[in-house]
Amino acid sequence: MAQVEIVTPGTRLGTTQDFLPGAGTYVRPDDLNAIGGRGSTIVAALAGFRIVQQPTTTAHAAASASTAAASHAMEIDDDNDAAGAASARQVLPSIHVVRDLHDANPIPAIGNVVTATVTSITSRFAKVNILCVGSSPLREPFHGMIRIQDVRETEKDKVEMYKSFRPGDIVRAEVISLGDSRSYFLATSKNDLGVVFAESAAGASMLPVSWCEMQCPKTKAKEFRKVAKTF
Known part of the structure; x- marks a missing residue:
């Protein structure tokens, strides 16, 4: 509560x-x-x-797993350092x-899955506006950011932001950090996270053909994306 x-x-x-x-x-x-x-x-x-x-429960579980791994790696005579590291990893x-308690937006929390629209792309991150927290739509969007290291779980050094997202894409992402006062940090590294809707140059809704490509049903042209697995 x-x-x-x-x-x-x-x-x-x-x-x-x-x-x-x-x-x-x-x-x-x-x-x-x-x-x-x-x-x-x-x-x-x-x-x-x-x-x-x-x-959230998800955030607690992730923190507990991280803390357990860190403690296991510590030497017995480093108890004080281990305790400090465990404390730092707590969520x-x-x-x-x-302003208004009754009309307030749902507030994104670590572990929440959100739906967002991509507003801009750089070589290091994508900026997004968060539209929904879970299934609850927001009256006013929150700002978020997907950093290049949080796009996918493997081969992070090969990620290219422009081949992962484009402005206008709708993405499903997980809140991994409250970031700063301006943006939440989001991740799309899990299989069920990533682009769920994208429009082709011909104005058609593209269809996923793999985890990294979507295809225009009109022109059959393919474009790279970090695609969310929806099945």
Whole structure:
């Protein structure tokens, strides 16, 4: 259950040691807490409701697996270092501020599968607008980013962004990090994630022919994509 309270701009919400900063917040620069090793202060950017969202079960499971692997690799006499590494790998709850509690957008959380439209491409990442969280449509989109290292699971050094996505594509992706105050970090590395809709130059909805290609039904021309497996 999310914890809710009313806040105003500038209200101290917590620190990055305890929370991940989400929508409607920012991290105070050059903060004394950070110098003291207690994490930077997270501050409300607007007046509204403070919401603390707990990590999903998927995120907890991923963190636990990562922590177990790290602990197994540690030497016995490095107990303190191992404990620090385990703590760093824990998935923290995220903290957000929304203006209207009842009409608020569903808030993406780590482990959520989202639907997004690609808005622009560079050689290193694709920018997207998140349209749905799970099956819940958003009143206003969140910004997201798919980095080149998060496109697929294997042969990451061979990934080319322009052969994976194009502006206008609709993609299914998983939230892997809250990123910064501007964008969520998304991944399409799993088989069922990637492009689910793309339009060809002829204006037709392309059909998937493999995990890395789609074909125009009119012209039969093929284009590269990181295709989501939908069956």
